[in-house]
Amino acid sequence: MIETIKLTKRYGDLIAANEISIKLDQGDVFGFIGPNGSGKTTTMRMIATLLNPDYGECYVCGKSIYTNPEEIRRLVGYMPDFFGVYDDMTVIEYLEFFASTYRINGPDRRKVCEEKLELVDMSFKRDAMVNQLSRGQTQRIGLARTLLHDPQVLLLDEPASGLDPRARIEIRKLLRRLGEMNKTIIVSSHILPELADVCTRVGIIEKGNMLADDYVADVMKKAREAILLEVRVTENQEKAASLLEQQDVVRNVSMRSDTIYVTLKPGTEDYSELSTVLFENGFRIIQFREEEVNLETAFMELTKGLQQ
Numbered sequence: 513m514i515e516t517i518k519l520t521k522r523y524g525d526l527i528a529a530n531e532i533s534i535k536l537d538q539g540d541v542f543g544f545i546g547p548n549g550s551g552k553t554t555t556m557r558m559i560a561t562l563l564n565p566d567y568g569e570c571y572v573c574g575k576s577i578y579t580n581p582e583e584i585r586r587l588v589g590y591m592p593d594f595f596g597v598y599d600d601m602t603v604i605e606y607l608e609f610f611a612s613t614y615r616i617n618g619p620d621r622r623k624v625c626e627e628k629l630e631l632v633d634m635s636f637k638r639d640a641m642v643n644q645l646s647r648g649q650t651q652r653i654g655l656a657r658t659l660l661h662d663p664q665v666l667l668l669d670e671p672a673s674g675l676d677p678r679a680r681i682e683i684r685k686l687l688r689r690l691g692e693m694n695k696t697i698i699v700s701s702h703i704l705p706e707l708a709d710v711c712t713r714v715g716i717i718e719k720g721n722m723l724a725d726d727y728v729a730d731v732m733k734k735a736r737e738a739i740l741l742e743v744r745v746t747e748n749q750e751k752a753a754s755l756l757e758q759q760d761v762v763r764n765v766s767m768r769s770d771t772i773y774v775t776l777k778p779g780t781e782d783y784s785e786l787s788t789v790l791f792e793n794g795f796r797i798i799q800f801r802e803e804e805v806n807l808e809t810a811f812m813e814l815t816k817g818l819q820q
């Protein structure tokens with residue numbers, strides 16, 4: 513659906529995007545994570561055919577950005593990080609104006625605009641003036657505008673930036689809804705946890721270089737290669753810890769306040785013997801659980817040492 517091959521853009525001596533290769537299938541939601549100035553916008557603008565690369569290739573739905581830019585623009589909905597809204601226009605007029613630029617005319621136009629407003633949960637503001645909307649509402653109208661021509665591919669540049677926590681949650685819900693509609697989405701952010709739970713894939717970019725690119729499920733799997741258990745027993749914690757340490761599946765054991773932390777050997781799936789051995793030795797277990805895998809920590813671990 514989207515394939516970039518060594519896509520590169522230079523500004524003088526600065527390499528804003530350095531040989532970026534990404535391959536996405538239909539329905540993939542790709543979280544493009546990187547700090548300010550890392551090259552996210554540059555890469556997205558090249559895919560959207562708004563910026564010419566210096567090197568590399570990019571295909572959208574099999575069409576090359578060099579030979580079929582106009583077709584790609586029909587297939588792609590690009591939402592920039594900043595977009596102007598116009599004074600003296602209601603929400604519905606604003607959308608109808610952009611619908612006309614996509615040559616959506618006649619009775620269809622109003623219908624399409626109303627549908628998109630509903631999709632972004634903004635029907636209640638259809639007659640409000642666009643310059644009187646909150647930042648979160650403006651972002652949602654921007655998204656509705658991006659969806660007007662029903663693009664198969666969405667490139668969303670920091671759609672959640674500057675929003676309060678509630679509005680961020682709303683944007684995430686919307687992204688999930690769009691993913692369920694089988695659109696292929698690249699959504700950028702400088703904060704990983706913001707996107708982790710809505711993405712199927714996550715890529716990290718820094719100073720124009722792609723540091724990591726993986727399926728979220730695989731990142732989680734790698735993070736789980738050494739499972740960490742949190743165990744608490746009613747008394748004799750130290751004895752319980754040394755008993756656990758002697759078990760085959762255990763790599764090491766440490767203690768912090770009243771909790772025993774047990775790291776299992778990589779690849780261990782069944783560790784039920786640990787609770788059995790505690791029970792058989794008379795310990796009363798009050799907690800026995802896997803530590804929750806945190807995607808952000810996992811990703812930082814995976815990219816450690818690459819960010820020189």
Ligand SMILES: Nc1ncnc2c1ncn2[C@@H]1O[C@H](COP(=O)(O)OP(=O)(O)OP(=O)(O)O)[C@@H](O)[C@H]1O
Pocket residue numbers: 523526528546547548549550551552553554555593702
């Ligand atoms: N037209 C331009 N001329 C010169 N340098 C540019 C130009 N556009 C971008 N850059 C530089 O290229 C680098 C990448 O910028 P880009 O906007 O792609 O980053 P970004 O990851 O989208 O950042 P942000 O999160 O701040 O939007 C930055 O160092 C930026 O200053």
